[in-house]
Amino acid sequence: MTEGRNTNYYAVDGLIMQGEHMDVxxxxxxxxxxxxxxxxxxxxxxxxxxxxxxxxxxxNNGLLEYRGRKYIIGQGRMGKQATKTENDNYFLLTLAGIAKELSYQRIEKTTHVELYAGVPLTMFGAERKAFREYLWHKEQLSFTFEGVHYCFYLDKVKIYAQCYAAIANRMGDMNRLRCVDLGSWxxxxxxxxxxxxxxxDAYTYEVGxxxxxxxxKKEGLPKVHCEIPEEDITDYIKGNITSVNDEFxxxxxxxxxxYADNVEAKLREIKVDLKHENIIYVGGGASVMKKFGRTKGMNIQYVTDVKANAIGYRYLADNIG
Known part of the structure; x- marks a missing residue:
């Protein structure tokens, strides 16, 4: 077995050989x-x-069967863990995610997969190796997801930096900018x-x-006498207002x-010039800033596709290595 690492553009990878020859x-x-x-x-x-x-x-919706155990994947949000490597949850999510991507691409069988993933930019140096080793299982992976059996090797795992990946293919002629990635936490x-x-010049704050x-939810309880469901909040953010109760x-x-006011206040606190700097909001909060951000202008852009980081990982893998 041989290993290789390439840290250009925030990447680290692993390669796996089968015996003396790579499977073609x-x-x-x-x-x-x-x-x-x-x-x-x-x-x-x-x-x-x-x-x-x-x-x-x-x-079979969301049903994962792996190593003799069954799991339902999805159907809610996981509570925040201290790290993503502390238990098997994110590896099981990886299996489900690979299966869903293969299904989307209508690939029924494959024996080899290359995986591209990411960690927060400010934790890249501290977490990239641990996350790669956590994801990269060298033995053949065999599992069933939603009634379909999968069996393949992870030939390669590359880890990139979140935030930068989301804008890597979107900078155009902007040589200087600030990327603001607004995630769940x-x-x-x-x-x-x-x-x-x-x-x-990279920062991470708990302003998710x-x-x-x-x-x-807290403010809604005494006013509407119930806890406003997260589904209604996310539907509103996505623009599906017709599915949201008018009272909410x-x-x-x-x-x-x-929330938007808090984001802008934090940016001003770290000396971000909202009126003149090129700013790109990405992540789940980008849609919120587009609608509720008080500072508008040609210098501010919004990447509202929540899949932007994943798309960026693939872009970096294909164009940078």
Missing amino acids: STPVKIALDHGWSSIKGEHIFMENLVTPVDYTPLT TMDVLSVKDKVPMDK LITAFERI IPIIEKGLQE
Whole structure:
């Protein structure tokens, strides 16, 4: 077995050989973004709750069978873990994510997969190796997801930096900018100069969308005499307002406005010039900033596709290595 590492453009990879020769089967390339509330691929999205079950569910929807155990994947949001490597949850999510991407691409069978994933920019040096080793199982992986059996080797695992990946193919002629990645639990802020990410000018703060969700639930309870469901909040953010109870809308709007104000206040605190710097909002909170951010202008862009990091991992793998 041989290993290789390439840290250009925030990547680290592992390669696996079968005996003395690499299997010549063309590997399928899969990119996954392991979020704190969901897992995204280039084409798929699902919530990240992992529920072990000791019975046969009514349907195969979300059913993962691995090493003699059954799990329901999705159907809710996982509570925040201290790290993504502390238990098997994110590896099980990886199996489900690969399976869903293969299904989307209508690939029924493959014996080799290359996996591209990421870690937060500010934790890249500390977490990339551990996350790669956590994901990269050298033995053949065999499991069933939603009634379909999969069996393949992970030939390669590459880890990139979140936030930068989301804008790597979107910078155009902007040589200098700030990328603001608004995720479920954190806000990452990255400076880019001459299209190169500045390691020493990157920040992570606990200003995630979940804080807004919890505030909205708390404020809604005495006003509408129930806890506003997260589904209604996320539907509102996605623009599916017709599915949201009319009583909830003013409370949701107030909570999201407070969130946008908090994001802009934090950016000003770290000397981000909202009126003149090129700023790209990405992540789940980008849609909130587009609607509720008070500072508007040609210098501000919004990447509202929550799959942007996964798409960026694949872009970096194909164009940078």
